[in-house]
């Protein structure tokens with residue numbers, strides 16, 4: 001097991017190194033930040049001085065190594081636009097995105113897995129057919145459209161829930177969380193639902209397919225032959241067997257939602273990193289873009305690593321296979 | 325004579341598929357005395373497994389028992405509500421399957437799987453369940469059972485895994501165990517070991533055993549009585565020694581002639597000509613008719629079983645006549 005962990009961590013570090021280079025070169029190719037940084041009527045002296053101050057006159061590889069060195073010492077540069085350390089800027093926004101994403105993905109899993117298991121267990125029942133119809137809807141209707149409908153219906157028409165922005169927050173571990181207040185939840189429900197629908201559909205499909213397949217195996221027949229009740233079979237055998245693909249999708253969805261909650265955050269004016277990155281791209285705020293992408297890459301790699309480790313915990317065959 | 329533990333009469337199980345009705349089991353009758361071992365043989369697709377599943381009420385849709393009766397320890401199982409059937413399964417009648425790779429859940433420890441089987445029928449503390457599981461594993465010959473409880477199926481060899489499955493089937497000391505080709509997937513030497521131990525176990529526990537196999541040699545080594553199935557029906561039944569020495573049904577004869585151990589040295593093995601008929605398009609009358617050397621126009625009518633409760637065959641032209649027929 002230890003060998004397996006070390007191997008995976010080394011792999012993760014390699015991926016990060018490659019990613020950081022790609023991101024740096026990629027972002028470098030996007031526009032010239034000097035046009036944004038320096039007002040057009042500045043003197044040539046000021047221009048040169050500013051360019052030198054940001055190190056923009058150095059060769060690309062030199063800038064890259066300075067950049068990597070800075071990252072390793074925890075310095076990801078300052079935002080051109082906000083004039084504050086990028087890391088601090090992102091960390092200010094991250095909790096909002098994090099809680100939105102977590103509520104959406106966890107909610108989708110908690111609702112989707114039981115619904116999917118039921119649909120796989122009783123594929124012919126009208127309830128299952130309804131569940132599947134809803135899941136097709138979740139797949140095929142665009143997020144922004146559902147978001148607007150949610151706002152129109154629950155916020156404008158019924159007036160039950162606020163249409164956007166983040167509600168009251170409470171501090172926990174030095175970070176502001178809105179999941180700790182009622183008002184925060186009221187603001188969270190609509191964007192989280194919006195974000196969760198696609199994932200819900202995915203979890204339903206995944207659990208249904210897994211359950212259908214497993215129900216036909218000899219494992220289930222043997223459990224039935226031993227007199228286990230259907231409920232015990234679903235809870236103990238089926239749930240445990242489908243948990244492996246579900247953990248994978250949970251991890252991937254968590255990562256990608258964290259990175260790309262942009263549409264929902266924009267529609268609901270949610271002050272998360274999604275909105276921040278959109279603004280930064282518009283303003284060519286290069287350090288923010290780079291730091292954001294690096295951070296996202298880091299999150300993905302970490303999540304994948306975690307998923308792999310959870311895999312090994314869930315599937316005993318893997319544990320031995322890889323360690324040996 | 326005491327009442328049989330299991331009495332199956334005129335059991336029919338059909339599958340209602342899109343292509344038509346598959347009469348997988350048709351009019352099957354047999355009985356099983358306490359502690360008796362019955363061998364059920366027949367080619368692939370003859371309905372052996374479906375017979376076994378029918379006994380436990382585990383026929384998957386689109387199949388179902390369409391008629392007949394299954395009396396286990398005097399209690400009728402056909403038509404029993406699901407929860408009562410569930411209560412009988414594992415407790416009074418259990419089943420072991422062919423492939424031990426597929427039957428045990430790969431992601432649960434052996435202890436967990438055994439505990440679930442125990443708790444399905446009685447209350448037990450985790451500690452008591454563990455002790456009982458270890459005892460059951462020891463009984464089927466798994467060394468160091470207490471420690472191996474925490475292992476997963478993949479950590480056992482095929483033979484050991486099948487022993488675990490057998491231990492689970494024996495947990496509640498059922499009256500009847502259906503063993504559906506439990507050694508087919510294993511090495512020959514391990515097959516023989518498990519066969520011998522299984523025979524010992526059932527005689528110790530007084531459990532009756534239905535041993536399903538397509539291998540006549542395996543079955544005859546183990547069972548006192550055998551029933552031969554063809555195309556969903558039992559075509560011949562009787563004490564093993566008698567059936568092997570003096571088969572009455574031409575199909576049984578064909579099976580015997582194709583056994584390597586019984587062939588005369590130097591002569592080619594006799595194969596039964598033709599192949600198993602499709603269960604969707606069974607010929608009219610005796611289904612073995614197209615492959616049978618003794619077939620006659622009379623065979624277009626389904627033969628009824630002749631003989632007595634001990635020895636019966638379904639054939640218009642049996643190879644050996646019963647005393648009654650000889651008269």
Ligand SMILES: Nc1ncnc2c1ncn2[C@@H]1O[C@H](COP(=O)(O)OP(=O)(O)OP(=O)(O)O)[C@@H](O)[C@H]1O
Pocket residue numbers: 339341346348366367368369370371372373374375384385386387538603
């Ligand atoms: N789910 C099903 N749907 C349709 N037909 C089925 C189904 N299960 C079994 N059958 C049919 O029932 C017949 C008997 O099958 P069964 O599995 O009992 O054969 P078997 O004697 O056990 O053969 P084998 O030695 O291959 O295990 C076969 O013709 C098969 O096609």
Ligand SMILES: [Mg+2]
Pocket residue numbers: 372373374504
């Ligand atoms: Mg079979």
